[in-house]
Amino acid sequence: MNEIRARACTRCREYVTILPDSPVNQNLIKTFEGKHRGHTIITVDLDEVKGGYENFEKATSEESAEEASESSD
Ligand SMILES: [Zn+2]
Numbered sequence: 001m002n003e004i005r006a007r008a009c010t011r012c013r014e015y016v017t018i019l020p021d022s023p024v025n026q027n028l029i030k031t032f033e034g035k036h037r038g039h040t041i042i043t044v045d046l047d048e049v050k051g052g053y054e055n056f057e058k059a060t061s062e063e064s065a066e067e068a069s070e071s072s073d
Pocket of ligand 1: 009010011012035039040
């Protein structure tokens, strides 16, 4: 079984998926933990946060791609 875990801030209701083999992901988790310093960060199964929590990774990439998505549709 391959259980995917996530780091989640219960205060902001944001999470980041944990990918143990990805250095990029390690940096993203550090960024996440830095942003939510002093908040309650928990490690949970991805299934527990999916839906109820905002994906930190997605939110970050959407911010930088905001202009590009303007012209679609
Ligand atoms: Zn937070």
